[in-house]
Amino acid sequence: MKKIKLLAVTHHNRKNINPIRPEASQIIGLHHSGAVDVTVLCNPGSTLIPYFEQHGIKVITNALDKKVSLQTIKLIREYIKANDIDILHLFNNIACSNGATAAIGTKAKVIAYRGQTGNVSRWDPTVYLTMLHPRLDKIICVANAVTEDLQQHIWGNKDKAITVYKGHDQSWYQNAPADLSGLPLHDGSFKISLVANLRPRKGLHVLMDAVQLLPEDCNLDVLLVGADPESQAIQEMIKRSGKPQRVHALGYREDAPEVAATCDAVVLPTTKREGLCRAVLEANSYGVPAIVSDTGGNAELVADGITGIVVPPSEPQALADAIMTLYKDRALCSKFGVEAKKRVIEKFNVQQGVDKTLEIYRNLLAN
Template sequence: MKVLVVSSYKDTWNSVRPEAEMLIGLKAHGIDLEVMTEGDADYVRRFVDAGVRVHPYHPKKKLSWDAIKRIRALLKEGGFEAVYSFNNKAIANVNIAAMGLPVKVLTYRGQTGNISKWDLSCYLTHLSPRVDRILCVAKATEVDLRQHVWGNKAKVCTVYKGHDLAWYQDQPADLGQLGIPSGAFVVGAVANARPRKGLPVLLAATHLLSKDADIHLLLVGGGMDTPEVKKLIEASPMKGRIHLAGFRKDAPAVIAACDVSVLASTKREGLPKTVIEAMVYGVAPIVSDTGGSAELIEDGTSGIKVQPGDAKAIAAGIQKLYEDRELCKAMGQRARARIDQHFNVRQSSAALARVLFETVSGGF
């Protein structure tokens, strides 16, 4: 089978792209893969070294006649049986370029929410009648999207992004450089300060922790230094133990040095890489049950699940792990094992290959 992928692989900061590695793994399943992406994209060398042909182009806007013509010509000349698009610019142009051609069209959906069958703009992308299959990053995304798809709901399915423990070799960062004393119990939160990331909920939880507990909160991500956030920090009884690290390219190394990781999102998550990175480094995760976050863990075994917006439950989870360090360490190790056993790249490549063969044969 011959498959074309259209996606952007720029700005990876030399990190591993799980979906790219999953795609490279398709070769082991008898799939001839080619990729259309920016010629100067960070991952081009990795694709070429793996024997994947790269077409150096990516659409610059959601609807571009130049992009449509380029993609259509490649689909016609290349004899592809399927084309898989990963972002809205790629999806919208591919959907039109594939009109009337004998090629199956697949799209990637990476989060819940922000799509509706009553929004006409969505028919340019995932809800286009030209789309044969929509691959979701998590079951929660699949369930959410099926509500908006007309006709055959089975066209929506889930393929998890797989990881490999060998990709993660960072040494834990020295948190002393961030003002955190040696031996402190550190709760890390990696997220840019968008409303849906639940930072106010996490800071509300600091009011509910034991006042004499040596717990420090480390906030990693952009937008944490706004007047609104500073006001919430100043109001916290833990204000002297809340540390702002800002945006960090070494965020995995920073979270690896923590005892607990919290993602307090209130809505619209996919399969958060920040949670996966914490789990890989053996850091016990506390996640809100939105999007695919809760699918990553087994509640009470390899992590703690809370309801979105529940500051009391977040505080209880942190307090429990603070008071039982052995449980905290064991939960972190089970979290690491869960990624290796249930979310590895080999499984993802095999699952994606099955979906591609099913889609091309019409057997779903």
């Protein structure tokens, strides 16, 4: 059978490979399937280049730093034509705006990636360069909630949007838990973590309000990964908890999964626009359960009352109650962690993502 010729376009410059590993593993899995001839176009400084090359994948580079670049469009268009590309798979907005435009008038089927709910409107002209680009044949969404949200805005065939869960591999989560001995943690405390920033939708303020509602004698430590301890705004947010000695801003960490591994639970109190949260999948892969708000794909990640707890968004009391449920019942917390790890292995593994993506490729090319 003739191999599918794939050009995957992506852009990454983070030192920490964890956020981008699921995407790369899907591309590598397609390559190793024997059904796809893969070329990757990425930025010259991409962390992923050696990762791809060690698996025998051809890599070409371009800056990929402009939403619309005539030079990038020309490069992609010429590559599609010269190499008889069947599938153009675009993994972010810059890739989409340039790649989908480059594919106009070619035979290539064009697929985009969508990672979160919200921020799409038919009345926003810039969206017609990305998620509503008329040249897109398919949009692979990271969760059903993302698919359903996008389908409200797509013109015509709503089935253009389809769900494929990102895949995680347990071999990525074999490191020892992070060494937190330098932090002023309390002996025997119940530790929770949040990958935190000050964007309101991430819900740091909700967690701080929930901590304020907890009993004064609650032996708890809250770890805010990514929160700059030197930031006045972060310090004000910590004061809002009413228990500043219990809340610790850790700053940027490349070992966020290992920090989660030291905890009893992780919290994701997003108020809106969530996809399939990487931090939850990473914690679950270490056997650590999560408390999440019911936004975006969170409720698909966490089976409420089985692998963790799902609470209404923007309700500090509900979040505080959930924290206390696990705080008071450590056996239940541990049980949730065991079940969460099993759920990641069974439902969010790399192979399911590769298989579903390959099925999408074949269906597009059959039509």
